[in-house]
Structure formats: structure tokens, C-alpha cells
Amino acid sequence: MTSRQSVAVAGEEIRLENVVKAYGDSRAVDDISVTLPAGAFTVLLGPSGCGKSTTLRMIAGLEEVTSGAITIGGKDITGLNAARRNISMVFQSYALFPHLSVAENITFGLKVRRVAKAEREDRLKTVADLLGLPLLLDRKPSQLSGGQQQRVALGRAIIAEKPVCLMDEPLSNLDAKLRHEMRVEIRALQQQLGFTMVYVTHDQVEAITMADQVVLLNGGKIEQVANPRALYEKPATAFAARFIGSPPMNIIPSTSLPLLGENAPDVLFGLRPEALELRSEGPVRGRVRTIEYLGADTLVACDVGGTDVLARLPSGRSVAAGDALSFGFAPDTLHIFDQTSGKRRDDLITQIGLQVQSS
């Protein structure tokens, strides 16, 4: 038998239609409909308790769907047994079998599915080479570092060559440096192998750096589905605006910052700290409360009409607490959200843009 050069699988599209997960009266996942394109890297992002893990576990078949339907590759799998859904999964705790060696852990699935020994060995070798594991195959999980355990968990997922791979916060137990490395590696692996990835995280940096598409969840509902750039540049809601970006976007009620004039409706203005620039006679005026020096730049917190506003200023400029500053911004960096629903109000942008420029 010739040795296989690579593992490659065609990803399949996942579609969720009006999916609900209810525990008694409370709804952990509340009527979600979204399409995760074939072969794409989709991140389910949100704060803890937003329903992202529950959604993933419903796709995996580890949780039952209360109502709605899930299809993979056009086939309805809503009621199907987890083992028959043709998916692989990486757990947050890695879920390695402590009594089996690395090699046995990786090939466990092939063994119970009665793949012939020669082919098992072959696939194991390919996967081990891919993940840099060849020297660790005989060890037990307890003899591995966190990063190595993570690789074994990845190996166990990709050796199955399933069209869909699910990951539940796989990097949360690693230190910052390793997390960065694994982020790059997982992304490269997914692009190389071509499966559909569904990746759950609460870390917006992971979402922004890895995803083709981000599904932002809050309170069991979808806030926004977009690619990372659109999510950052055009957040659909005030929640999305504050969740993406670090430090988060300033949300300033129009009562604190009357840009729209006297008779305008109450809205929320969104301005990223990096969008604010010092400009004498600029429309955003406030007094400096605290200063945080970060090296390349400085974060300045100002009190603007009773609301705290963060601005990221180049460190060259020296400011002190108590200084009165005024900021301007490019019109296209202003976001406007509805006061009550939090939804984006692009219809008001043009109106304001003119006013800002003329001021």
C-alpha cells in the first residue's frame, strides 16, 4: 500500500432552521436560523451563557433540539444519533482517554468503526506527521504538556476525515503564547484540509483572527452574522459594537453628546477609541479623568457629558488628569444605534455626517 500524502475532505454546509433549546421555561437557544457555508471557518462567539456551546452540542447531537431543524450537507440530522452525524469534535477539556496511549487515542474512532489495521497505521502516521506528534505516540496523556494534549485532541478529530469539525473553546486551557501559536495552526490546518469548522469561543480576538464568518450570540439570540471585517466596521447592534474590539467601542447616549440638534430622537453614538483624534473645537468635549500609558499609545478616559469615553492617543502628546480636551472623528467612523432596540441606524448617518463636517 502506498503511503498517503495528505488528508483532505470536502466540507459540508450546516444549516440551522429556527432552532430552539429550552430548559423548562427558559430558552438557552432562542430561535436561531443561520447557514454555515461548506468548507468555511465559522466562529460562534458570545459571552458565557449566550447559548453558543449549547448550539454546538446540538449540532454534535449531544443535546436534543427542542424545536427546529439542523441539516448537514442538505440532510436533516435533527433526530439522528451523534455517532451517525459524520462529525468530529474537540472538547474544551480535550477529553483524552487517560488509559490509552497517544496512538490509541487518535485511532480509537477508526478501531471501533472497524477500519483495517494497515489503513489505521497509515492514517495515524499522516496525522502524527501533520501535527508533529511522531515522537509522542507511545506516551499516555498524563505525560504530555497542555499544548501536546491539545494536538492529540486535534489529531483524534482530523484522523476521522469527517466533513465537519466542531471545537468547543479548545484553546482556553493554554497560556497566551501557545494560544497564539495554536490559533495560527488550527486555521492553517482547516484551510489545508478543507472541512467545515464550527468553533466556539468567548474570545473576540480568536474570532476575528480565525474566522471566515462570525456568528455573534447574546442571550440565546443571534446579534449578527458577518465576516470579521464587517463585524468590526459595521456592527449591527450596540452589543456587537462593544463586544468586538479592545478596548471596546464608546457608546455615548445622544443626551451626553447632542450631535443631532434639538428635536432629534434619542439615539446611541458609537465611536471607537482609535477613531477619536484631538482637534481643537471638535464636537466631543470632556475633561480627562484617568490616563493609561501603553507604550506606543495612551488610553485617555474623559468625562463627556456624564459618560466615560475612552480615546487612544499617540503617546507623543502629553496629557494630565483634569485637562479639558476636545476630539473630532472622521464621519465614516461614527456608528449610530437605536436607543431602545440597540439596532444600527444607518439612515441617520448621512444627516449627522453633514452636520459634523460643517461644525
Added chain:
Amino acid sequence: MEQLLLAFGSMALGVGACVLYFWGSNRLLDLALPPRSRNAADNIRRANMIRPWLFLGPAVIILSAYLVYPVFNSIYLSFHGRSGDVYVGLDNYRWLFADAGFRESIFNNLLWLVVVPSASTFFGLIAAALTDRISWGNIAKSLIFMPMAISFVGASVIWKFIYDVRAADVEQIGLLNAIVVFFGGEPQAWIALPFWNNFFLMIILIWIQTGFAMVILSAALRGIPEETVEAAVLDGANPFQIFMKIKVPQIWGTIAVVWTTITILVLKVFDIVLAMTNGQWGTQVLANFMFDWMFRGLDFGRSATIALVIMALVVPIMIWNIREAQKDG
């Protein structure tokens, strides 16, 4: 009434004496090495080195008197005659290995050793796995655990009724014979059936020990990380494979501890045999054999020799068991 008062009185006296000892010795230590003044730090350190010995002292002394001394005395007695005063060298050992009763006991003990720990552990494991999956599992568990609360002699009395035999023309009051007769069979004297009666006796101990095995193994099964089971499910393993290849290997240490704990118990099995057959009809075991020679044969030398054989069999398993239990925790 007078007896009752005496019992309560001595209990109160015992507890009082204990309290007095612990409080008093602690007080004396504090007086001798006061945790104040210039040497406070030194005194506290020294007092902390002495205090554990003070508190452990009574237990250590009593345990030595009841456990360590008898071991050495047994060794001494095994080289002496029936009343323990004439040195006979290895005579007792020579007699022992030539004695038919001893060979029978060893053989039966081995039989118990093979059957009871494995059967109890096996049934306990099955019960633990099944009761975790059903809604009335806790009730089932209580029922299976209940025999643990019955003394061995009490359990033997219960099972005597089950194995009871009456003449063929009379109504059978023994459950087993009643069933046999109902299906048209002949009533049997179960506990007097050579060889097989050993197994009828073993069933009693299995009945008692399955509950113990179940409780410990059920706790171990619940300690298995749920995610490893879910990972196996996604890998396509069926429930039987998950049980055998994922769950059982992960609790292997606990299974071994349960197994050896029951093994030690089996080596010492005595009450059941004494109460059911008193070693007749080929059911003799080492502990009952020793008891026979001690209190019926009134031979200190021979019974001490048998006791040492039992100890020699138990000690290695005991050591292994303790090591394994420590590794587990």
C-alpha cells in the same frame, strides 16, 4: 436494669477519661512549654513536635497490645505444644501440612478466593452501571446495599431458611426446595451436598458483598469525565464498547481495590461457615479450622500455626491493597 446502668456508667467513665487525658495532657504540655515569653517560637515548635505523639499515644499502645503482641505470641506458640509450654520445634507445621482437614480448608479457601471476589465485583459493577441509568436506580441501589447492614450470622440464618430441607412428604418451608418441588424435582439437603455446598455458602457472602462493590464502583463511575464518554460516542463507539473500553479502564484502580478488599475478607471467612455447616460435609475453611482447634481441640500450638498461615496469605494482598488505595487518592 442494673446491667444497663453499669453499661452506661462505664461508657460515661470511658469517654470522661478520654476527654480528661486529651485535655489534661495538652494542658500539661502548654504549662511545660508555654507559648508565651521570650522562647515562644521555640516552645511552640517543640510543643508541636510532641503533641501528635501525646494524642496518638493511647491508640498506638492499645493497637500494639491487641495486634502486634498477638502476632509475636502466635509465632511463639506455633513452636510449642498444645498448652504452649513445651518446645516442639516444627512439629506443628509438619502436622499441619500432613493433615487432611488443613488440605480441605486450603482447597475450599482457594475456591472461595476465586469465586467470591470476582462474582461480587462483577455483579457490583453491573449493578452500578445499570442503576445509574434508570429513574428508580436509587431505590434499587438501597435494596442491593441492604444486605451489607446484616451481620454474617444473621445473613446465614436467613439463608438457612432458603436452603432448609424437610422430608419429601412434608411441605417444604425452604424457598429453594419449594421452588424445586414446584417444578417437580426432589427436595435436596443443599448444604450437605459435597462440593456444591461450598457454592451455596459462597452465594451468601456474594449477596452481602455485591452491595459494597456496587456503592464504591458507582461512585467511581460517576467520577469519570463526561466528556471522555461523549468523545467516544462521537467516535462511534456503542454503549457496550464505551463501558468496556472507556469506563472500566478508567476505574480499573478502584475495581482492583474493591476486589482485593473482598479477597482479604474471604480469606478470613468464618461466621458463615460456622453458622451454616460448622465445616461439615466438606465445607471447612481455614478460619473455622483454626477456631475448631483453638476452642474445641484446645490446642494452642496448632491453632496458632493455622492463624499464621492465614496471616501469611492476607499480608501480601493487604500491602498491595493499601498501596493501590493510596495511589488512587
